[in-house]
Amino acid sequence: MTMTDDERNASQALGRARETMPADVHARVRNRVMTGVRAQARPPFFAAQSRRIAAAATAFTMLGGGVAYAADAALPGDALYPVKRAAESAVVALLPAGELENAVLVRLAERRAEEIGELVRQQEATAVDISATLLQLRNSVENAAAVSALEEQELVRIRNEAGEVPEWARDAIEQATTVAGPSGAGSDADSGTGTGTGTGTGASESPGATGSPDSSESGPDTSGSGDDSTDTGGSDAGPGAGSDAGLPGSTDGSQNTSNTGGTK
Amino acid sequence: MTDKRLARLIGRARRGDVAAFGRLYDEYADRVYAFVRFRTGSAHDAEDVTATVFLKAWESIGSYNERGVPFSAWLFRIARNAAIDEYRKSEHRPVPMEELPPAEERVDSPELRVIANADAGRLRAAVAGLTADQGAVIALRYWSDLSTKETATALGKNENTVKQLQHRAIKSLARMLEEGETNDHD
Numbered sequence: 001m002t003m004t005d006d007e008r009n010a011s012q013a014l015g016r017a018r019e020t021m022p023a024d025v026h027a028r029v030r031n032r033v034m035t036g037v038r039a040q041a042r043p044p045f046f047a048a049q050s051r052r053i054a055a056a057a058t059a060f061t062m063l064g065g066g067v068a069y070a071a072d073a074a075l076p077g078d079a080l081y082p083v084k085r086a087a088e089s090a091v092v093a094l095l096p097a098g099e100l101e102n103a104v105l106v107r108l109a110e111r112r113a114e115e116i117g118e119l120v121r122q123q124e125a126t127a128v129d130i131s132a133t134l135l136q137l138r139n140s141v142e143n144a145a146a147v148s149a150l151e152e153q154e155l156v157r158i159r160n161e162a163g164e165v166p167e168w169a170r171d172a173i174e175q176a177t178t179v180a181g182p183s184g185a186g187s188d189a190d191s192g193t194g195t196g197t198g199t200g201t202g203a204s205e206s207p208g209a210t211g212s213p214d215s216s217e218s219g220p221d222t223s224g225s226g227d228d229s230t231d232t233g234g235s236d237a238g239p240g241a242g243s244d245a246g247l248p249g250s251t252d253g254s255q256n257t258s259n260t261g262g263t264k
Numbered sequence: 265m266t267d268k269r270l271a272r273l274i275g276r277a278r279r280g281d282v283a284a285f286g287r288l289y290d291e292y293a294d295r296v297y298a299f300v301r302f303r304t305g306s307a308h309d310a311e312d313v314t315a316t317v318f319l320k321a322w323e324s325i326g327s328y329n330e331r332g333v334p335f336s337a338w339l340f341r342i343a344r345n346a347a348i349d350e351y352r353k354s355e356h357r358p359v360p361m362e363e364l365p366p367a368e369e370r371v372d373s374p375e376l377r378v379i380a381n382a383d384a385g386r387l388r389a390a391v392a393g394l395t396a397d398q399g400a401v402i403a404l405r406y407w408s409d410l411s412t413k414e415t416a417t418a419l420g421k422n423e424n425t426v427k428q429l430q431h432r433a434i435k436s437l438a439r440m441l442e443e444g445e446t447n448d449h450d
Contacts, residue, residue, distance in 0.1 A: 021298065
């Protein structure tokens with residue numbers, strides 16, 4: 001059952017009745033929103049974390065400063081990722097021994113797991129980036145375990161940071177976060193600065209052996225990660241949008257993907 | 265914007281990337297505004313509610329699960345709640361719940377032609393006269409470009425209910441427009 005002319009004309013009339021957001025209102029509201037967003041200190045990333053992790057976050061903020069903040073969201077393969085890792089190394093190098101050091105090292109492992117999850121889900125990352133980050137995850141876990149024995153719940157929390165991932169990635173993360181025990185050799189390869197406890201032998205396993213992704217399933221391509229910073233980002237939805245939205249009884253009643261060329 | 269790029273922006277925003285969130289604002293602001301406008305008494309109120317929607321979205325985007333509901337449905341659920349809050353504040357009328365009859369297959373062509381021939385201002389006024397649920401469905405489907413499924417998720421209803429609401433809304437709009445025309449001629 002296709003849409004009749006009457007249905008199409010009525011849809012178009014309804015679409016034209018849409019009240020368009022004036023450009024000056026768009027800009028004014030954007031300014032309000034972004035001012036409010038910036039005023040909230042690091043909300044989503046460290047929100048809902050435990051107090052211990054909050055302490056680690058504070059250490060990053062204090063010691064890493066603005067550069068670390070700017071690079072915070074970078075993923076392996078991004079231009080800012082080396083900056084993020086360098087900031088982490090600087091934090092680790094300056095940490096006093098004790099609970100905070102342990103918290104930061106565990107947090108670093110969580111960050112690696114989180115990066116792996118994002119890389120896998122975005123499907124834009126290269127297999128090399130994913131494999132390398134798996135290796136870094138393993139190194140981070142070993143570094144943390146070398147300072148203080150990791151409890152199973154900490155390991156589970158690290159794994160959970162990856163979020164929902166395909167089975168091969170979950171297995172690889174599980175393998176990378178399985179440590180022999182608190183005496184396991186730590187590798188300095190992760191932080192670059194080390195913690196003074198690693199023996200440098202922990203990185204003997206190849207990235208592939210930690211479960212490199214099967215590209216036939218996840219499809220990480222080699223096109224590199226695009227930088228959204230060049231996106232002008234403007235919405236192209238106009239007053240005529242919604243012109244062919246399905247009317248009741250029309251067969252496309254569940255979708256109207258061609259309306260604006262917008263987000264769907 | 266492609267789905268992949270959108271997913272990337274959402275991922276970055278979830279990790280606290282302010283610039284990525286700004287891009288999401290650019291992508292969705294017009295459609296959120298169009299939706300909240302029909303529920304708010306003035307353009308100024310719509311502006312306030314749109315800002316509130318995005319600030320609330322930022323506060324909770326860290327817990328948004330992209331595997332759960334589509335981002336647009338998640339965002340418009342926030343928009344709907346914010347619009348209802350604003351609506352109750354101004355208290356123009358109660359927010360009625362509807363008893364829905366079985367869905368009919370087609371709206372008659374004469375009714376569709378009444379809508380097709382109405383000008384934008386009359387249509388907007390007629391949509392404002394719909395029940396809250398019917399109006400929300402029309403606004404989300406035709407002005408915010410959500411699919412039936414996304415609309416259902418945003419409103420917390422099932423797809424069949426949304427189709428019925430849309431069907432009844434079209435008939436109500438035609439009736440209101442016809443009555444308006446009759447009154448004009450009197």
